[in-house]
Amino acid sequence: MTICTVVGHVWATKxxxxxxxxxxxxxxEERGGxxxxxxxxxxxxxxxxxxxxxxxxxxxxxxxxSGGDERMVDSAIxxxxxxxxxxxxxxxx
Amino acid sequence: MTICTVVGHVWATKxxxxxxxxxxxxxxEERGGxxxxxxxxxxxxxxxxxxxxxxxxxxxxxxxxSGGDERMVDSAIxxxxxxxxxxxxxxxx
Amino acid sequence: MTICTVVGHVWATKxxxxxxxxxxxxxxEERGGxxxxxxxxxxxxxxxxxxxxxxxxxxxxxxxxSGGDERMVDSAIxxxxxxxxxxxxxxxx
Amino acid sequence: MTICTVVGHVWATKxxxxxxxxxxxxxxEERGGxxxxxxxxxxxxxxxxxxxxxxxxxxxxxxxxSGGDERMVDSAIxxxxxxxxxxxxxxxx
Amino acid sequence: MTICTVVGHVWATKxxxxxxxxxxxxxxEERGGxxxxxxxxxxxxxxxxxxxxxxxxxxxxxxxxSGGDERMVDSAIxxxxxxxxxxxxxxxx
Numbered sequence: 264m265t266i267c268t269v270v271g272h273v274w275a276t277k278x279x280x281x282x283x284x285x286x287x288x289x290x291x292e293e294r295g296g297x298x299x300x301x302x303x304x305x306x307x308x309x310x311x312x313x314x315x316x317x318x319x320x321x322x323x324x325x326x327x328x329s330g331g332d333e334r335m336v337d338s339a340i341x342x343x344x345x346x347x348x349x350x351x352x353x354x355x356x
Numbered sequence: 357m358t359i360c361t362v363v364g365h366v367w368a369t370k371x372x373x374x375x376x377x378x379x380x381x382x383x384x385e386e387r388g389g390x391x392x393x394x395x396x397x398x399x400x401x402x403x404x405x406x407x408x409x410x411x412x413x414x415x416x417x418x419x420x421x422s423g424g425d426e427r428m429v430d431s432a433i434x435x436x437x438x439x440x441x442x443x444x445x446x447x448x449x
Numbered sequence: 450m451t452i453c454t455v456v457g458h459v460w461a462t463k464x465x466x467x468x469x470x471x472x473x474x475x476x477x478e479e480r481g482g483x484x485x486x487x488x489x490x491x492x493x494x495x496x497x498x499x500x501x502x503x504x505x506x507x508x509x510x511x512x513x514x515s516g517g518d519e520r521m522v523d524s525a526i527x528x529x530x531x532x533x534x535x536x537x538x539x540x541x542x
Numbered sequence: 543m544t545i546c547t548v549v550g551h552v553w554a555t556k557x558x559x560x561x562x563x564x565x566x567x568x569x570x571e572e573r574g575g576x577x578x579x580x581x582x583x584x585x586x587x588x589x590x591x592x593x594x595x596x597x598x599x600x601x602x603x604x605x606x607x608s609g610g611d612e613r614m615v616d617s618a619i620x621x622x623x624x625x626x627x628x629x630x631x632x633x634x635x
Numbered sequence: 636m637t638i639c640t641v642v643g644h645v646w647a648t649k650x651x652x653x654x655x656x657x658x659x660x661x662x663x664e665e666r667g668g669x670x671x672x673x674x675x676x677x678x679x680x681x682x683x684x685x686x687x688x689x690x691x692x693x694x695x696x697x698x699x700x701s702g703g704d705e706r707m708v709d710s711a712i713x714x715x716x717x718x719x720x721x722x723x724x725x726x727x728x
Contacts, residue, residue, distance in 0.1 A: 264473070264490040264524055266459070271442035273359070275411060277402050278435035279421055287357070287411075289442055302442075304357040304411055309463050313443050318461060318473075318490055320523045324512050326417050328465055328521040335421040335434050337413045338357055341521050342464030349457035349475055349488075350499050364628035366545070368597060370588050371621035372607055380543070380597075382628055395628075397543040397597055406629050419603050428607040428620050430599045431543055450659070450676040450710055452645070495649050504647060504659075504676055506709045510698050514651055514707040527707050528650030535643035535661055535674075536685050550721035552638070554690060556681050557714030558700055566636070566690075568721055581721075583636040583690055592722050605696050614700040614713050616692045617636055 264318040266344065267292045269311050273304050281335045282306075288340065290319055305338040318342035357411040359437065360385045362404050366397050374428045375399075381433065383412055398431040411435035450504040452530065453478045455497050459490050467521045468492075474526065476505055491524040504528035543597040545623065546571045548590050552583050560614045561585075567619065569598055584617040597621035636690040638716065639664045641683050645676050653707045654678075660712065662691055677710040690714035 271289035275282070286307040293300050306329050311317050317340045320328060325339035364382035368375070379400040386393050399422050404410050410433045413421060418432035457475035461468070472493040479486050492515050497503050503526045506514060511525035550568035554561070565586040572579050585608050590596050596619045599607060604618035643661035647654070658679040665672050678701050683689050689712045692700060697711035 264522070266475075266488070266490060271440065273411070273440045274438045275435035276438050278411070279401055281421075282411075282435060289359075289440065302359070304359060308465055314445075318459070318464070318468075320521055321508075322414075322523060323416050323509050324521055324523040326420075327512075327518065328467075332420065335413055335417055335432075336357070337415060337417040339521075342461035342468060345460045345462050347457065347459045347475065352500075364626065366597070366626045367624045368621035369624050371597070372587055374607075375597075375621060382545075382626065395545070397545060407631075415600075416602050419606075425606065428599055428603055428618075429543070430601060430603040450708070452661075452674070452676060494651055504645070504650070506707055507694075508709060509695050510707055510709040513698075513704065514653075525707075528647035528654060531646045531648050533643065533645045533661065538686075550719065552690070552719045553717045554714035555717050557690070558680055560700075561690075561714060568638075568719065581638070583638060593724075601693075602695050605699075611699065614692055614696055614711075615636070616694060616696040 264320050264341070265292050266347070267317050267319045269313050269315050269317055270302065271313070279335045281333055285329065285336065290317065290340065292319070303338060305340050306336045307340045309340055309343055311340050311343055316344040316347070318344060357413050357434070358385050359440070360410055360412045362406055362408050362410055363395065364406070372428045374426055378422065378429065383410065383433065385412070396431060398433050399429045400433045402433055402436055404433050404436055409437040409440070411437060450506050450527070451478050452533070453503050453505045455499050455501050455503055456488065457499070465521045467519055471515065471522065476503065476526065478505070489524060491526050492522045493526045495526055495529055497526050497529055502530040502533070504530060543599050543620070544571050545626070546596050546598045548592050548594050548596055549581065550592070558614045560612055564608065564615065569596065569619065571598070582617060584619050585615045586619045588619055588622055590619050590622055595623040595626070597623060636692050636713070637664050638719070639689050639691045641685050641687050641689055641712070642674065643685070651707045653705055657701065657708065662689065662712065664691070675710060677712050678708045679712045681712055681715055683712050683715055688716040688719070690716060
């Protein structure tokens with residue numbers, strides 16, 4: 264799961280049927296520090312709001328999490344992060 | 357799902373049978389800003405046109421979206437973006 | 450499998466049901482040297498502690514390792530590394 | 543699908559059984575311009591030759607395209623590109 | 636499949652059960668030239684030795700190659716490269 268911040272919404276009227284009813288949000292991922300920031304779209308499964316830090320799953324796991332193999336989703340928000348504790352001795356940089 | 361812009365078409369006469377009848381388009385993805393722009397080919401499932409911003413799914417989800425597990429596709433356009441609202445306070449960079 | 454160091458914990462009260470009961474840890478991966486370091490979250494399946502080097506699997510393999518296809522996990526710690534022997538003649542740099 | 547150029551062949555006598563009989567070719571991918579060029583090996587399913595531009599699929603789609611779930615392939619050439627038309631107004635960089 | 640060099644071994648006493656009996660090796664991949672070198676761990680299915688160039692598969696294909704869907708592996712060595720012939724006219728750089 265990647266750690267992302269919810270930064271926006273996206274609307275698409277013309278879309279594959281199985282996406283109807285899903286809330287699609289723009290998330291920003293910082294996997295490798297500022298240089299490799301990326302923004303993409305994830306289906307929100309937990310009621311996340313703008314500015315919240317969330318856990319995002321990808322690939323076939325996101326499809327399954329979104330309601331079964333018929334949902335054409337490859338990225339989904341599956342948790343809202345309450346707290347994150349990183350040991351800077353080991354993660355320093 | 358990634359946010360892409362449709363930038364072109366690709367034609368292939370000699371191809372795996374299951375690709376017949378699919379409209380193959382070149383999409384440009386900007387996941388991490390200009391430095392990591394990438395262009396690749398996606399099957400268009402929603403009637404997208406050149407210059408439109410679209411949602412693209414990858415991997416096994418794209419294969420399923422394209423008509424079942426027998427379609428040899430790993431990238432597909434599943435939505436045309438009407439509007440995209442990003443909160444610059446949280447996404448600033 | 451990627452070689453990671455466990456660097457932290459993450460807590461999420463509001464989450465997809467299938468994540469309940471899983472210990473979620475922050476891992477740091479160094480696939481390509483210092484420049485491409487990335488931190489993300491993995492379900493701990495082997496009782497790993499902060500500072501330990503671990504083996505992490507991704508994608509559908511992580512979901513299966515975490516207890517079956519119903520677990521919405523895409524990254525999991527599956528081993529604690531006792532020792533790692535790299536031949537510097539071949540891996541030099 | 544990614545756009546690649548076929549640049550070579552690879553031979554492996556000692557290999558997993560299911561790879562027997564497959565033509566393995568080295569392809570060069572240019573997803574993000576010159577800086578992120580990568581070369582890897584794909585099973586050729588369409589009779590591609592050195593220097594030709596081709597469409598390459600990855601992951602479980604490549605395995606299925608190569609003759610079913612028992613083929614241990616994760617990258618396959620599924621089409622030979624006849625022509626590629628990219629709108630430079632939208633793809634300019 | 637990616638082209639890697641075997642550069643080491645890894646030992647893990649405490650691990651997910653399905654990894655028992657697998658030989659785990661450290662491989663170095665050079666997909667995009669020296670700048671994007673990465674090292675990770677793959678299950679060796681063909682008796683590879685340190686210094687040999689090998690073909691490595693990833694994802695669900697690696698899991699299947701390693702003995703079925705119950706093996707918690709996402710990277711596997713499936714061939715030892717005898718020779719690799721790359722046309723420098725097309726692959727120059």
